[in-house]
Amino acid sequence: MDFWSRLLSHASISTSTSRKDAAKDPAKRLHRFEREYAQLLQVWRNTSNLPRDFEAAEKLEIRLDELTSILSDETRRPLPHPCIQFASIKQIYAPIGKIATTSSNEWIVKSAVLFFATLVESEEEAFVESHNFSSSLTNLLVRITGQNSVRLGRDTEAKVVELAFNITTKIRLQPSILDVWFQTPHQAPHHHAPPGRNHQNQERQAIGDRERFAGRMQKQDFPLFYILMDYIQHEGRVGDFARTGLLYIIECAAASVPLEQWIVESDLSTLMATGLGALYSQLSRKLVVDYPAHELPPVLALSDYQHPTSNYEIVASCSPEFQAHLETFLSHLLFWQDVLNHCRSLEVKSTLLEHFQVIFLQQLLYPSLLESSDIDGGSSVAVITYLRRILESLDHPDMINLILHYLLALPDSLPSVPPPNNTSVSDARKRKSLDLLTMMAAENLDLSVTPLLFNLVDLTLACLRSHSQQTIHVTLQLVSAILKRHHRYAILTLLRTEALHESPSSTRRTAGAHNQEVDYLMSLAGSIGGQDNFDEVYENTIQDAMTRLESHPCSLKLVAPRVSTNNHDLPAIPDSLPGAPPDVTSHTLLPDDPLLGALLDILDTFFINPIDTNLSVTETITDLAICGYMGIEGWLLRSAKTYSYNESSDPADPVDPADLPSSTSPTDSDFDSASELAQIQARQKCTTRPRWEKSTLPRVLIILGQLVDQISKYRETIPRFDELLQQRREAFQTADSAPTPQPKSRTHTPAPAPAPAAAEMTSDTRGDSPARPSALEGFAHRLLSELGSPSRSSSPRGASPRGRKDRVSAAVSGGYGIGTPGPAVPPKEFSLNYEVRPLGRSYSPVSGGEGAKDPLVASQKAAFAAVDQSILARRVGIPGRAVIPLRFKAEGDAGVSPEENTEEQTEHSEGQDQTESEGNGRGHGPAAETVSVSHVLTNALILQSFIMELAGLVQVRAGLFNEVRFT
Template identity: 60%
Template sequence: MDFWSRLLAHTPLSSASSRKDFAKDPARRLHRFEKEYSQLLHTWRHSSNLAHDDEAAEQIEIRLQELTSLLSDESRRPLPHPCISFAAAKQVYIPVAKIATSSYNEWIIKEAVLFFATLIESEEEAFVENDNFSGSLTNLLVRITGANSIRLSAEIEARIVELAFNITTKIRLNPEILPAWFKSHHHGPHDAKHVDGHDKFTGKTQKQDFPLFYLLMDYIHHEGKVGDFARTGLLYIIEAASSSVLLEQWIVESDLSTLMATGLGALYSQLSRKLVIDHPSNEVPPCLALSDYEHPKSNYEIVSSCSPEFLSHVDTFLSHLLFWQDVLNHCKSVEVKSTLLEHFQVIFLQQLLYPSLLESSDVDGGSSVAVLTYLRRILESVDHPDMINLILHYLLALPDVVSPAPADSGDIVSAARKRKSLDLATMMASKSEEAADPLLFNLVDLIRACLRSQNHQTVHVTLQLVSTILKRHHRYAVTTLLDTEGVLDESHHRTAGAQAQEIDYLMALAGTIGGDDAFNELYENLLRDTLGRVENHPCSTPLITPKTSSNNHQLPAVPDSLPSAPRSVRSHTLRPEDPLLNIMLDRLETFFTNPVETNLCLTEAVIDLAVCGYMHLEGWFLRSPQSYHFDEDDEEDEELPLPDPSLDPESQEYAEYVQMQQLKECRRRPKWNQSSLPRLLKVLQLLCDQVEAYREQVPRFDDLLQQRREAFQIADHAPPIPTPSRARTPSSQAPTVAGTPSIEKGMFDEARNPSRERPSGLEVFAQRILSELGTPSRSGSPRGRKETRRVASERVVPMNDATLLRTPIPNRSFSPTSVASAPAPISWDNRGDILNSQAKAFQAIDQSILARRIGIPEVKPPVEPITLSYDRKPAIVSADSAEGGEDASDDAEGEGEGGGEDALLAPSEDGETDAGTVVEEKTVSVSHVLTNVVLLQSFLFEMASVVQVRAGLFDEVRYT
């Protein structure tokens, strides 16, 4: 059998299975490996220069491929692994590294990197713990990525960084292998004398101690997979510093913090100095498209915020900023973290960010817009408490808190950090002799100045920054941005009667704007949104989180490690004379002529002021309890029957009587005095009066306003598929009115009969507007929030503090100019042509009205204060009630076509009307005003929802 077996083994019939037998046989694998390795050495030694010997380079590449393939295949097979053992015993990796470094051949370098990666992945023979292996690999990586190496492709660079990342993963899982890759050479005092200040500051003398560390540092700014591998590998090394005192000291004395801070500064410097906020032409939000929005001009110096290049630069900068945050989160060494934060403050904050804020201006093309936008994006992206504290503490010029100096323990890491701090201070002093001081001009001064700017984009981005600080970092704004006072007891809380009265007042103001949409559903959605918004505020957590123990009355504070962090927020209220509040109210007074972006941010900032759980609304948002006055002869006050005189004052029955009496007192509604209202409510009343003035003087104001709401509805949802109109019989056809288009008459009939389906003419009108403006079907709610619906079928009128009464809204009717007898029915043959021509004429009239320019109308102050009570609805002003019914509507329209319209829309050439009243210089289109009116009504509902949600969530209403 042996003879025949040997004979069959050499026949061609057995060649198909010979490769499988060869792979399974460890001895034959080893023989093949040794043969390939010897041929590799032979080719290398007999080649004088691989860079110019293409044939030899190709042979070496093939041999390296074979060696890597054999090792990879063997690592997946069961033991024994003679090839891997041979590579470890003969140190095959040493000549492989030398061949790759001297070849200057991209393909040989690639195969060498794969060879080393295969040895590491085998997890045998302790390659990563071997000093010779680590020395050969680090020498290879340093040489092929150095300045004198050939230019490598992105694929090979990715493999190199991935190989370095795999090594850091091994170090993280097993810190005992760190000494093989990190060898600290202690530099004594004699060596330090020969190093100048710049070298001491940058740490160049220690680069050879940890080459792998600096290899990763060179790639942390790259995008894609390369940058991800480099940043993550560096995080693993920093995390390993907690288990090695030598590594911790080395990181402190190295130039890690310097390179990271200067790299962040370099990315910040690449951002455009001048910026304009814009939207792509095909993605303009509907609330802007249906206004006087114009695309700002940009050029080679002023960059648009929607430019792809600008967006790429901002994303790169923010990604590196988040890498800073990741480093601080992974760093368990206090000294390393302190060194990083110190360099972040000195190099980035003091040398770059603050000077850019100080030098910004809104008159040079948008530098204020740029720097305020960058600061807002920074505060939105970062949530590490120490980084936030450094940024806001410095920019807001908060007082420094000097911590007690720790006892000199002789810790070598602490001593290293002190030396690094001195070097940093010396270096910065030599660069800047007169550094700017935030004590002279801080972020608060900049915000107040920018809010008074005439550049609406500056105001827009400043309000966004204010909202970000209020929403995410409210405790920094309490004593700096806001003028507040503490609230010590519950005497400042509003009573139950005042709570219901003020919600009714806000609803009444929204009711004066009117509309055919059902605001019950809108208000319910706003309540849900406001509840989530209040609960997610960082200050609300300790107020709404249930206590886990009776002894645990306070939640742990925010984990700040810096002593200068502000204390936790306490109960406070905003002073009515607060400068920021009054500047915002000044802007609110010109609401209808403001740009829509400004109004969106303005209303957002007001709500953000009221969302914090520790911020009391009384005094600036609502009436102060100290201003409550009650009528003695109020008919609603029914005194409780006096208790039995023999009743013991200490008894439970007497206590219940007193409690019921207090409850009734708190349910009384105070006398509504216009002079006791905070300025915010007075401004809102003024704006609603201006809406009434617009209604009286702008033709078809209510119909155009309803069309604008429906345009937002169509933009907020996918437009429905148009359905063919239903066939009408002559008997069901409504008679037409002489001189009035029949389509207009149809809309009036629909308004009087809400149970019928609304015709598709309004949807067609809104779709036509959106299509002409190039606006896609996307979220188009006036507040800019996708989750909030703006259209419904009835209005909510809260009648007391516990229930909400759903009351249908009376539909506004618009009477034609003249009423005559119905003409003869139109023949069915030409009905379509007549309707089309009349619809076009009707739309042309609306377009001419929407394009007219108007200003802010003058309104008379209210003669009598608004009084609200339980037994009546809020004063919802309708067209019929305000003008005396349909006949009055006819008169109002007649005035609108004549003197009433001209009084508002057509001033004389000298800027005065016939009555001699000076008209506001700034004018906007009627279309712009309509959008702002819808936004105002939404804001009023949102204010009411804030009052109602806070009352239930924070127990802000007194019943006793």
């Protein structure tokens, strides 16, 4: 190192050392601080045109940063802190605020904001308690955030709003400093005016009232409040700071009567309601529900799903722009909920809810529902989707009650809340309500159209019978959301229910009838077929049903444990709203309920319905039976009043005492023969199965039986139906396991050993068919890639359209019988076609070894794959209805080619399509009257899952809610 380098090094070291020593010494630190402040004032005073003098602006920024650095360093050092004391005594923040407001320079503004933030964060000298400091800071914030101020960058805006948030945090922790930042509005004294000036004074007073309603006279009272209001709709840190700071101020209203009255009279409620309405108006008026091509769920990819058409007017729900707009709207809606949660003032809360109803519900949301239509390209889909997302996002009882009470046209009731003691705040709220009505009248808004003429129930029933499958799908999702989250509002509105009063136990279903109905449902599920671990699948279904039943809001009182043996009060659902529906009591659904009828009409055409529609309708039917207070007899299961028994097994027949065990002999001294015989007869009566008569079955069970019969018809007319169904199940297994990070190599797992009865039946019917490997040598993966459209992914995700855990895997990756690899044997009283079809030929006669490389075997596999693809692509209708099922020619028979067969079927169908479309209440149209075999297979697996869910639900309800009697 040369001489000059050593000299410069020593000089820099000595300078750094001297600065550290000066920072440690309070006197030297104060001297340096005063020098920097004096230079700052000198540059400012010597600059005549600061916005255009960039050199002076740079010097001012450097001096401000240096002052902030000294203060920040001093706060971390031990006392004394002379620089902070100097800043407080000399009030240096006042000229610094003026420099920032007159500079029109963002960098100077940012440095000044950081300087004020450092003073606020210091716990000395009580800056936030000083009126002068409050005046300087609020003046700075108002000037730099005003309309004519310099445009601030995102980082500077974040610093500004964070500073305002820090002040609200101080106010929340020290309510006594509220008066420093909030100037209590004083009413001007009323002087007696000369008679000639009365008219002029009245005009001025009217102008003053309008200005106060518009918020013009409020901002000067609490500038910090309106600064935060301007940023509540921003995203990221800026919006979070603004919304949280505003919540802190609203919290303080409960402890300050002047602030409470000021908030009521301010335009907080008006700005929040109009802001929410503006965000709602930005949402697309027309919408179609769609999925990204690379994220299409496998359950839709292996069906006839087609992406709907979208354009500049009709937006797809998967569009990133639409999702961003929707999330912004919902976040602002959640801010409404947060405000109500933090607000402890009844008057402020009532004012907010009143504006929410008048400005948003009555003027925007309800008119959009009323004017929606499924003819103009998806406006019904849009508004119903928005309403569903609103109900799914909110959980505040006030907002839920306001929305559903209004849209369902529930009757009003008088509020039970006593009038508040503070009459001044009440008078202010009355004036605010009158101002709101005056504003509505001035804008010539029509308030005569109300849900009393057309409410949400009418819209729902109309949309469920729509010609648009998209409208049906989103309406089912809306109904499901109301049933799951707000069931109490659905009673006597969406649903036609009947109260169940305390009745004798004889009206409850018996153990014999319960076992019979569960066996029937399991037999239906088992008859669809499958080869997997059915016991494990059913156990998962039971656990899922238990979780859903226990988590339902209405079931809380039924399943929640008691607090103690002396306190038998169960935890109640909080509800303090006037006009809210009463607590749910025991009820049942009437069989002629219009909503249930519409759901079953959709279920009746199950195999030609879109996949998402079937997933939604099965989910909604299940939601009807989830509530613990909902009786399922009469509409889902048979009513106990319809039980009848065979004469040969009449449970009323007397029991011969000689048949009793010796321990219960009538000669025993401890045995009461009369009472024991009565108990045995009652137990026998409850365990005896009644006659299975179709006339006593509810429509749900009848339709499920018809759908299973249709699968039997498909099995008779579609070659290799069982093999294709099992391959579809394995294809979903592969898709469900695809996202795993480290997939393990699949090995052959032997199927569980069949039960003796099932094994005997299988051996009699299947003959000597060669065994198939369970993995089908990767055919499931190839099926996903070859049968999908070009836009479908070759390895789709295992996402569930229902949004429930393991739904797809439970629906399609496991068969639904009871512990047997083949179809279950049904009870003798079930008159259904349960013939087990043989498996037929196998794709892979040799699963490994040298045979797998045989060219003949490879050629045979390719031929079978081509045949199966041809079968899966063929179109079929509903068996036994207008469109005749496809007739396939037998192997080796002479006949028409597949193309000729399709053309012949098309010609035959053309004459029937019009009749079918007119006869179908939902108007599927000719294209929807036939679907591919691949679509039928996926729907068959969904049906199997649904029947399994119903069986598990019935079984869990019986034990959880004590619905079955045994004596």
